[in-house]
Amino acid sequence: MKDSEKKPTALSRRTFLSHLAAAGAGTVAISGNAAAATTLLRPVIIDNPLSQYPNRGWEKTYRNLYKSDSSFTFLCAPNDTHNCLLRAHVKNGVVTRISPTYGYNKAQDLDGNQASRRWDPRCCQKGLALARRFYGDRRCKTPMVRKGFRAWVEAGFPRDPKSGAVPAEYLHRGTDPWVQATWDEAFELSAKAIKNIAETYTGEEGKKRLLAQGYDPAMVETTQGIGTQVLKFRGGMPPLGMTRVFAQYRLANSMALLDAKVRGVGPDQAVGGRGWDNYSWHTDLPPGHRMVTGQQTVDFDLCNVEHSKLAIVWGMNWITTKMPDGHWLTEARMKGTKIVVISAEYSATANKADSVVIVRPGTTPALALGIAQVLISEKRFDADYVRAYSDLPFLVRMDTGQLLRAHEVFRTIKIRS
Numbered sequence: 253m254k255d256s257e258k259k260p261t262a263l264s265r266r267t268f269l270s271h272l273a274a275a276g277a278g279t280v281a282i283s284g285n286a287a288a289a290t291t292l293l294r295p296v297i298i299d300n301p302l303s304q305y306p307n308r309g310w311e312k313t314y315r316n317l318y319k320s321d322s323s324f325t326f327l328c329a330p331n332d333t334h335n336c337l338l339r340a341h342v343k344n345g346v347v348t349r350i351s352p353t354y355g356y357n358k359a360q361d362l363d364g365n366q367a368s369r370r371w372d373p374r375c376c377q378k379g380l381a382l383a384r385r386f387y388g389d390r391r392c393k394t395p396m397v398r399k400g401f402r403a404w405v406e407a408g409f410p411r412d413p414k415s416g417a418v419p420a421e422y423l424h425r426g427t428d429p430w431v432q433a434t435w436d437e438a439f440e441l442s443a444k445a446i447k448n449i450a451e452t453y454t455g456e457e458g459k460k461r462l463l464a465q466g467y468d469p470a471m472v473e474t475t476q477g478i479g480t481q482v483l484k485f486r487g488g489m490p491p492l493g494m495t496r497v498f499a500q501y502r503l504a505n506s507m508a509l510l511d512a513k514v515r516g517v518g519p520d521q522a523v524g525g526r527g528w529d530n531y532s533w534h535t536d537l538p539p540g541h542r543m544v545t546g547q548q549t550v551d552f553d554l555c556n557v558e559h560s561k562l563a564i565v566w567g568m569n570w571i572t573t574k575m576p577d578g579h580w581l582t583e584a585r586m587k588g589t590k591i592v593v594i595s596a597e598y599s600a601t602a603n604k605a606d607s608v609v610i611v612r613p614g615t616t617p618a619l620a621l622g623i624a625q626v627l628i629s630e631k632r633f634d635a636d637y638v639r640a641y642s643d644l645p646f647l648v649r650m651d652t653g654q655l656l657r658a659h660e661v662f663r664t665i666k667i668r669s
C-alpha cells in the first residue's frame with residue numbers, strides 16, 4: 253500500500269495535545285517520547301479535504317454573514333438631499349448591514365400614478381456604509397451648547413443698557429468649548445433666547461438698539477419694530493438632514509405666534525421670523541439661478557433629463573455628487589439625449605458626455621455671455637418660455653441699478669397699490 257492510500261491516523265486534538273504535554277514533562281520524557289512525537293508530526297496527505305476535515309461548522313459563520321434577526325426601513329437624510337429610502341438589517345440588536353429597499357416602485361401619488369421600478373436600487377456607497385456612522389465614536393448623541401451661550405442665558409441675558417448688545421465675554425464663537433445638554437435643557441435654552449431677542453428688538457426701543465449697534469437704517473426700518481423680524485432661521489447642514497430643507501422656513505413662520513404674544517396683536521397682524529434660504533445665505537446652491545429663472549434648482553427632477561434632446565451639465569458633477577440619480581443621465585444618453593459637459597476638469601461626468609468643454613476656472617461667465625449672445629442674435633430661444641420664466645425681458649436702469657418699471661416710461665400707467 254502506498255503512503256498516499258493509507259488512512260490518516262484517527263487522532264483527536266485533545267490526544268495530540270496530551271502527547272505533546274507528555275513530551276514536554278522533562279528532558280528524559282522528551283527523549284522517551286521523541287519517536288512517537290516525530291510520527292505524530294509527520295505530514296498527513298489528504299486527497300479530498302472536504303471528506304476529511306473534522307469540523308466544518310465554521311463555514312456557517314460565513315454563510316450567516318448576511319443573515320439578520322430583523323430589519324427596518326429608514327430615510328437616509330444627510331446633506332446631499334437625495335433622501336434614499338434604505339433598509340437596516342439588525343443582528344443581536346446591532347445594525348450590521350444596510351441595503352436599498354427596492355420599494356420605490358410601490359410609491360403612488362395622489363392621482364394614482366405608480367413610480368417605475370427604474371428608481372431602484374436607490375442608494376450609494378455612503379448610505380451602504382452608514383452603520384459605521386451610527387456606531388462611530390465621533391457621533392454626536394446629545395445636544396451640545398456653546399459654553400458662552402449657556403452662561404449668557406443662565407445669567408439672565410445681560411445686555412448693554414443702551415445698545416442691547418451681548419457682552420463680548422459671552423461671544424467667543426469658534427474658541428468656546430461645547431458643553432453637553434439634555435434635550436429638555438436645549439429646548440429651554442433656545443426658547444428662552446428666542447423670546448428674549450424678540451422682546452429686546454420690539455417697538456421703537458428695539459429699533460434704537462439696532463441702530464446703536466450699527467445696523468443699516470434701511471435694514472432696521474424693514475423690521476417695522478417687530479422683534480421676531482430679527483430672528484433668522486437657516487439650518488446648518490446636519491439639522492437640514494434631520495428636518496429637511498424647508499422645515500426651518502416653517503419654524504420661521506411659526507414665530508408669528510411669539511409676535512402675537514410679545515406685541516399683543518391678533519393673527520392678522522402677527523409677523524414671523526426670517527427664513528434664510530440656501531441660495532442667498534451661504535450660497536450652497538447657485539444664487540444666480542433663482543434670480544434669473546425664478547425657480548429653485550430643486551424644482552428639477554433629474555429623472556426628467558431623458559425628455560430633453562440636449563442636456564448641458566454645467567456647475568455640477570452629476571455622476572459624483574448626484575449618486576443615486578447618475579443612472580438617469582446615462583440612460584437618457586442611451587435614449588438619444590445629447591450630453592454636453594462644461595467643466596474645469598475632466599470630471600467623472602465628462603466621460604459620460606458626447607462633448608466636453610474644459611474651461612479655465614473663472615472664465616465660465618464669459619462663456620455663458622458668449623452663448624447668450626449667439627442664442628439672442630440668431631434668435632435660437634423659446635420666446636414664450638423666456639418671457640414667462642426668466643428676467644430677460646426686464647430692463648435695468650443705468651442710473652439707479654433698479655429694474656425699469658412700465659410707469660416710468662408710460663406716464664399714463666397707474667401703479668397698483
Ligand code: SF4
Binds near residue numbers: 332334374
Ligand atoms: S445618495 Fe447615498 S448618502 Fe445620499 S441619501 Fe442616498 S444613500 Fe444616503
